[in-house]
Amino acid sequence: MSDSLLQLSAIDIATGSNPLYTVLWMHGLGADGNDFVPVVQTLDLPATPIRFLFPHAPLQPVTINGGHTMRAWYDIQHTDFIKQEDKAGLYRSQRAIVALIEHENQRGIPSSHIILAGFSQGAAMALHVGLRHPDKLAGIMVLSGYLPLVHEIRQEAHVANQLTPIFMAHGSYDPVVPVKLARSSLQLLRDYHYSVDWHEYPMAHAVCDQELIDISRWLKNILKEALISDHQNR
Template identity: 55%
Template structure:
């Protein structure tokens, strides 16, 4: 098993569901921690796990060391991809999934989520699982190693639902790149929920509401509880 990354964990010790959420380039596991209360799921037996990516030099940023799931070598982010780094992060995420199995949570109750580079790893890893996950959530992301998808995707994960959301004016990961990923997945008969919001490379309030609804649906938690 690959070495487990350090993580921020939010939620009950005896959870029945888990969301593993990967941050974007240069951020860390705390980045999306403040979002958890807005989703209204923690006291509904959902554990959130936010791993920290390893610190490594990033070519696009002049070789500066920062938290990254893999190197970015070109402004055109799908050129000269860091295959080794992508696969190493896949192994780390799979180790996290196995850890949740050992804590009593089966794959169909695990959501793999991520923003930007983290969303790319979520897609890459989730589509290759022999035990299908409860869902894949990819925000402001794209599909890495797309030419390898047909050879490497696991037939069992064909049933995994996917939620993809993107900003209409994203200057970091172009909308066209995400649209292409969505098209590739739909052509391969995956069930993809696709949303575009009026924003750049960020998270939109309407997006948060849609994520919360989608997570409740995939984890079979029913409607959001009414306020007292």
Template identity: 50%
Template sequence: MNNATSDAAVAAPLETVEIETGPQPAWTVLWLHGLGDSGEGWAPVVPELVRKDWPALRFVFPHAPVRAVTINNGARMRAWYDIRDFQDLANRADEAGVEESVAQVEALIAREAGRGVPAARVILAGFSQGGAIALAAGLRRREPLAGLIALSTYLPMADRLVREAAPAASAQPLFMAHGSYDPVVPFQGGEMAAARLRTLGFNIDWHTYPMAHQACAEEIDAVAAWLSQRFAAA
């Protein structure tokens, strides 16, 4: 049984790109891409991110399902959920799509347990839409993950997720970062998400960078330093 409270049916298993940094990985980093991207889009981060003193890791980069996206005139692309309203963050996410994607992510976490990596050694990361799903899944976790990484994102279904958050969810360390010039997910959206999560007791390592809707080298270095702390604390 997965640890999400959602009753959404699990759709077909997600296809993934996987990279292992050593034999018999003891940890898994599950990384969710943004709208219109794919698992391949973030796979190149591995050599930039990994440090020599880290344990063997399995990076899992799933591909989001292909679905119609309302704000793109119904064009079909990889998306974790439909985006119905670009301007209104509170109503941007299609709740059914969020629920489905959370269930699919939970299935991947359960698969890692079957491969010898328990939830306590799984890091769930995501960028933009992927970060929104990482936060949604993290708030539902009754068995905490080793940590959450949410980059250039916001909290979808915020009122509902805060209301339904699992009591143990705030035990998960959380890294958040956002570009101060982000035109896609406004910087204020990231700040608001962090503020809501702090009310639940989350300890957030927050970073701001002078960039748009993207990642930068300084951000990746900060993520690496934060991950080093997680591995050292285990």
């Protein structure tokens, strides 16, 4: 699959005119950008206009699902997600997501006002892209996901996002992305001195009401911190 096929289309929703911030939210394996659109109405966010972008991952065969074609950010070849990782697919989707970030920059949203978010495979992409991005991001939100390519992160992580707040949430009974994998990602991030806000819920591979409340609280804090930083830099 060539990069020319990865010019991602996205659902674009703004909570007001002239958005000042962007939340770029990646869906999970086999879903599409519509998956988390309904969440916008539940977050009880401040009046500050925010753009939510929900991109559609490319269609591609997925080995673990019998080679069936579906929307995926990268191939998964093994039930142990960190075995035989699809490095080429991860980096290809990274470039496509970075292109969306750069498009937001061109629309007047600085990287420091952009939050990368995702669920499951989309959460893995949010971490993968966010830690490597050369410009400071506002935050990284990881829902039921994990950190891919753990052996590469020390060399590839960019200092620009060393202090970027990370929100991680996971279900204790997740049968898809085991909570053990998420906890190991959490420990690695903390070992590398990232600031991670960890939440664990008694649920499976899903999003629960308390999680949405916690996401809303975290997003409000991120927006407040970005506003304070803007004033200090003037």
